[in-house]
């Protein structure tokens with residue numbers, strides 16, 4: 203069974219071996235017998251007696267590294283020169299850098315890009331601040347802000363450890379939609395401080411993407427920033443997840459021939475993602491939604507420590523079902539996990555309604571591994587890139603921000619989120635749709651374009667767009 207980090211664990215062994223003592227077949231056998239999957243062989247140097255090769259090996263289990271390495275180290279005639287980890291190699295010095303758009307080749311350039319020419323641009327913005335949207339990076343740049351308190355499903359690992367995820371988000375923003383994004387990881391988890399800091403840096407950005415900030419603080423932080431800033435503020439773990447899950451569910455229900463209004467939906471994990479996902483499903487017509495958290499089903503009449511749960515209880519669980527996940531899952535049509543690893547058991551899945559739909563979204567380890575659930579579900583999906591039906595926020599956030607930046611939206615409305623969900627779902631045609639293909643690939647370049655167009659149209663309809671399609675930049 204694939205373990206914690208799946209295909210991300212890949213090593214490169216640089217070996218020198220003496221052909222007169224050992225042949226490469228013996229080396230390959232030793233590697234595969236010890237749990238390594240050889241995916242590439244590059245010859246680095248060849249001499250009459252010795253060959254140096256770089257062998258790239260994927261590991262199903264990161265804990266196999268030592269066994270795989272020692273399996274060749276002990277072979278006669280083999281000298282291990284170096285072992286490197288591809289994922290770590292990709293992160294050396296971080297994954298993003300700054301590139302100037304305007305080269306300074308001579309004094310003429312310098313006098314425009316910098317002093318004295320730049321002063322005219324400063325004064326133009328000083329006289330009309332809205333021109334910052336056209337004359338600075340504000341037009342195309344988003345801050346990816348995190349405090350590292352809920353990174354993926356790894357928990358509160360802090361701002362420095364959150365950086366690789368936020369840098370990855372910035373790479374995806376740029377590659378998928380041409381949006382420039384910069385990671386801002388904060389060394390505070392105080393709500394007032396975070397709000398104050400983000401307000402202070404807002405002049406440099408056209409939008410704020412909040413990321414991996416734990417509930418319930420994330421709700422207050424987002425709400426206050428939305429009220430106090432005139433640029434869009436979007437907590438991706440809430441709304442990006444809600445959008446992509448709705449898109450996937452719309453298509454999954456087509457596969458099983460059920461309607462949203464008829465389904466019992468169990469959402470496990472009522473944190474940032476679970477709360478937003480529940481809200482968008484209720485707004486889309488789900489009538490019977492049960493939220494489950496560590497203490498079991500959330501039900502009205504019980505007073506919860508989180509005020510957001512008391513409001514949640516008033517609008518969900520209409521039949522006041524009580525009990526643990528294993529108890530409330532009985533007869534459910536849909537399970538959506540936004541909680542933690544291994545929460546859903548095969549026995550639970552077996553007791554769901556016919557043609558069950560299971561979205562096990564916890565990262566990096568889902569609520570149930572697809573290979574365990576597959577025999578008992580009709581549609582299976584996770585947030586991981588190494589299984590079919592990856593429901594990943596990257597289907598939403600690049601196109602969402604592309605759209606809001608291009609129409610200079612002042613905020614992101616519920617209608618814009620619904621429009622994004624339907625746009626994502628529409629990328630999968632009825633002819634292509636099947637249980638293994640309910641959501642477009644994250645590499646499908648139609649997605650960001652369709653999402654941004656749908657978002658712009660919805661922003662115009664909602665009256666929050668501040669730049670029409672035909673307006674000129676100056």
Ligand SMILES: NC(=O)c1ccc[n+]([C@@H]2O[C@H](COP(=O)([O-])OP(=O)(O)OC[C@H]3O[C@@H](n4cnc5c(N)ncnc54)[C@H](O)[C@@H]3O)[C@@H](O)[C@H]2O)c1
Pocket residue numbers: 352353354355356414415416417439443446470471472473474475476494495496497539540541542545563564565566584585586593594595
């Ligand atoms: N598209 C995606 O792949 C995607 C997007 C967002 C979040 N996620 C994943 O969803 C999970 C939650 O993310 P979040 O940002 O909402 O975090 P969060 O900390 O805000 O919420 C997690 C919630 O799950 C609950 N929970 C944890 N373990 C549980 C258990 N065993 N039983 C019931 N409830 C449990 C917690 O009490 C909390 O309320 C994480 O694993 C995250 O990686 C995936």
Ligand SMILES: O=C(O)C[C@H](O)C(=O)O
Pocket residue numbers: 352353354355414438439564565585593594595596
């Ligand atoms: O963005 C994603 O898909 C990952 C998500 O933010 C998560 O916290 O797991």
Ligand SMILES: [Mg+2]
Pocket residue numbers: 352353354413414439
């Ligand atoms: Mg996240």
